[in-house]
Amino acid sequence: MSTESESTDPTRIAFVCVQNAGRSQMSAAFAERERDRRGLGDRVEILTGGTHPADRVHDGVVDAMAEVGVDLSDRTPRAITAEELRACDYVATMGCSTLDLGDAEDDVDVRDWALDDPDGEDPERVREIRDEIEDRVAALFDEFSDAGDGPGGS
Numbered sequence: 001m002s003t004e005s006e007s008t009d010p011t012r013i014a015f016v017c018v019q020n021a022g023r024s025q026m027s028a029a030f031a032e033r034e035r036d037r038r039g040l041g042d043r044v045e046i047l048t049g050g051t052h053p054a055d056r057v058h059d060g061v062v063d064a065m066a067e068v069g070v071d072l073s074d075r076t077p078r079a080i081t082a083e084e085l086r087a088c089d090y091v092a093t094m095g096c097s098t099l100d101l102g103d104a105e106d107d108v109d110v111r112d113w114a115l116d117d118p119d120g121e122d123p124e125r126v127r128e129i130r131d132e133i134e135d136r137v138a139a140l141f142d143e144f145s146d147a148g149d150g151p152g153g154s
Contacts, residue, residue, distance in 0.1 A: 010045040011144055012088040020050030020077035022061045022118045023094035026130055029070045030137040038145060047088065049080025058119045064126040068134075090140065111140075 015027035028048035035044045054077045062072045085091055088108055095114035113136055118126040 010043050011090070012045045012047065013090045013092070013140070014047040014049070014080065014085055014088045015092050015094070016049060016051070016080055016085070017094035018051050019054035019119075020048060020080070021054035021056065022058045023113075023115050023129065023133060024048045024050065025057050025072055025075055025077070026061060026065060026118075026133045027092060027094070027137055029065060029072060029075075030134045031141070033070065034137055034141045038141060040141075040145070044141075047080065047084055049078050049084070051079070053077035053079050060121065060123060060126045061118055061130075064118070064123065064130045067127070068130070090144070092136070092140070 013031060015024040015031065017024040025048060028046055031044075031046045035041060035046065057072050057075050057077065065072045086108065091108055091110045093110065093112045095112055095116075113133075115132065116125070116129055118129045121129070
C-alpha cells in the first residue's frame, strides 16, 4: 500500500461478533449515525459481520434500537472475512471473537469491548447494553476525529 494514499483513504471501522445479530449490528448502526452527525460521510467506512452469522437480527435488539429511532428490521447478519478486517483501521469485537489478522496485527487497532450478549435478555438489560454501545461508539469517533483525518501510518 502506498503511504501517500493514507491521508485520503477513509478510516475503516469494523464491528464484529459471532452471530452479527445483536451487539455488532447495534454498533454499526450507531457508527453510521455518528458518522452522519459529524459530517464524515466519505471519510469513514463502516463494516459489520460475524464469524458464524445468524439468520436475522435478534428481535429484542430490533425493538431496543427502534426505541432510539434506529431501524434494524431490514438488516441481515453477514460473514466478515479476514481480508476485510485486515483492511480496517479499527476493529471492535464484542467480547466473543478471537481474530487472527496475521501480518496485519500491528496495523489494525483491535479492541475487545467485552459486552454481554443481548440475545434472550429482558428489554431493560438490552437497553443497558445498547446505551453502553452508543457511548463506546461515540468515544471511538472522538478518538480519531480529534486526531485529525484519522489514523496515519506508523
